Each structure stands twice: as C-alpha cells, then as structure tokens.
Amino acid sequence: MERKTISRAVIKRLPRYYRYLGDLLESGVERISSNELSDKMQVTASQIRQDLNNFGGFGQQGYGYNVQHLHTEIGKILGLDRTYNMIILGAGNLGQALANYSKFARWGFKVIGIFDVDPELDGSMVRDIPIRMVSELPRYLKENDVQIAALTLPRNQAKAMAELVTANGVKAIWNFAHTDLKLPEDVIVESVHLSDSLMQLSYNMSNYKDKTQKKSRTKEK
Helix, strand or coil: CCCCCCCCHHHHHHHHHHHHHHHHCCCCCCEEEEHHHHHHCCCCHHHHHHHHHCCCCEEEEEEECEHHHHHHHHHCCCCCCCEEEEEEEECCCCHHHCCCCHHHCCCCCEEEEEEEEEHCCCCEEEEEEEEEEHHHHHHHHCCCCCEEEECCHHHHHHHHHHHHHCCCCCCCCECCCCCCCCCCCCCCCECHHHHHHHHHHHHHHHHHHHHHHHHHHHHCC
C-alpha cells in the first residue's frame, strides 16, 4: 500500500479501535457494523469508515467488519505484530507501576530493565526485573537491544537521561517527565503530560457546571 500522510487525530483513534475490538473478541463477537461500532466508541459511523479507509477499508457492504481480522490488521498498523524491548528510567511509584502493568507484554512491549539513582533501590526486584543504577546504563545499552526508554524522572533529570540513551542508540522515548524534550529528528518522542490531562478534566467539569447553571437559570425564568 502506498504511503500517505495520516492525520494525528486518526492515529490517536486507532488504539481505541484496537481496544474496543479486543473487548468484542473476548465477548465472542465475530462481526460488527460501523453503526454498532459507532455506538460503542461515540464516534460517527462515517468517521469510522473514513478512518479505516486510510488503510484500505477492511469492511464489506452488507456484512460490516470481521472483528478478528480488523483487530489483527489494526494491530499491524500500530506495529503490535512485533516485539519492542523497553527500559524504564526512574524506579519511583510511576516507574514501578509501569513495570508491573502486565498488558504491555501482551502488546509486544517487553520491559527488560529498570534504572534509578537511589543506591537503596539497587538490586531490588520489580516483578522479575532487578533495579540497576543509572551508572550502569551506557554499558547495558551496548550489551542489549533496547528500542524504547520510558522516562519517569523529575524534569531536571529528564533531558540529560534522554540525551544519554539516545546517544547510545535508543530511538524512541516515552516521556512522562513534566518537560518537553528537544532531541535529534531521528528520535521519536511521545510525551504523556498527566497534569495536562487533569487540567482538561478540570476544564470539562467547569464547562459542564456553567452549562448546567445556565439551564437552571433559564428554567427559573
């Protein structure tokens, strides 16, 4: 299939499709229409068809979508048909929570190393993974094939650690640090700013409250 530019909005919806289709598979559903998928995802059926048509469509008129086939194909589009070795930099609460999340392995993301600067954590185990010191990191990266580094560090440490791992061959950063990273163009960065998400939630709550109050005042009149 010829490569074409896919909008970020479409790419952000693909994991949702994958997740919902996985739920359908677990429930024994074999096929689904775009209208039925629309009801579950709160996305219009037209939008679903447009999104999937970016990658070839996958549906059949009068039949809909084969759930197993569509789930598999979206997994391939997302790159989930391969395995990625991942390390976690920062063994605090967030870092250990990521290491303990079992579904990562099911999706092909294998956590093979955890690193920290606290000597009291040296040798401690998270699941079956020993926590190593950051001083061991350059040698570890030379001896192991690591594709992804997850940064769960304070912002004042994140930049240096990101530069260290990319200088040693890591080309993808999953950034949980509260800072934006400027790295070489061949390094892929996906930033997760938890505070941004919480502020969006606050905005939506405030907006909903304002709308409710306006409706209430209108009814009173």
